[in-house]
Amino acid sequence: MIDLSSVLSSTNAEPLYQQIVSALRRRISEGSLAIGTRLPSSRALAQDLGVARSTVVTAYDQLVAEGFAEPRRGAGIFVCDVAPIRPPEAPSRPLPAVTPPAPGMLQPGAPDPEVFPARPWARCVSRVARMDPLS
Structure with a gap:
């Protein structure tokens, strides 16, 4: 089982989740949690850490949203294949x-002034600006 006993700090201003x-993100990025590793159930981790289950569920939801973990129906939550994150x-x-660019040449992100109406x-902008928003 994954040892997360030293994860929480009462002096840290960050929320528990x-x-x-x-x-978990740091351990996944470093590679200390291997791809495909099953994370502890939310109930088990909440009991081990002494927090509410909803705190762990919120944390797992965040990891899933960021792509670090994936839920598998009926099987649990597993570590995804994430490349190590290094500064550029x-x-x-x-x-x-x-x-x-030369006149008449297009440039990414800038409309051609000859074509733009x-x-x-x-x-249209003027007409919309004059409209009464309550009518």
Whole structure:
């Protein structure tokens, strides 16, 4: 069974469920909890830690939502295949300055001003802004 007895700290300002999530997330990321390992049932873990079962259920729900664990109907909650999390490496040299595109060339995230219907769009925005929100 997984030893989580040292997970909770009364001096920590984090909520109890968040302390459980942080400890399990760290162990999964480090690889000390192997892929496919079954996590203790919420009742068993709650009893071991001396917390309410709902606290453990909330922690498990958070781990599932983040992709660190997966529930299997009738079998329990299992550790997912998660790549170790490392901070991104800084580029060894600065990136070259981006030159503005030539006129008429498209740029990601910017509409083509020649094609975008600016006047009809402005009229629609103006009409909606004049409408009474209560009618």
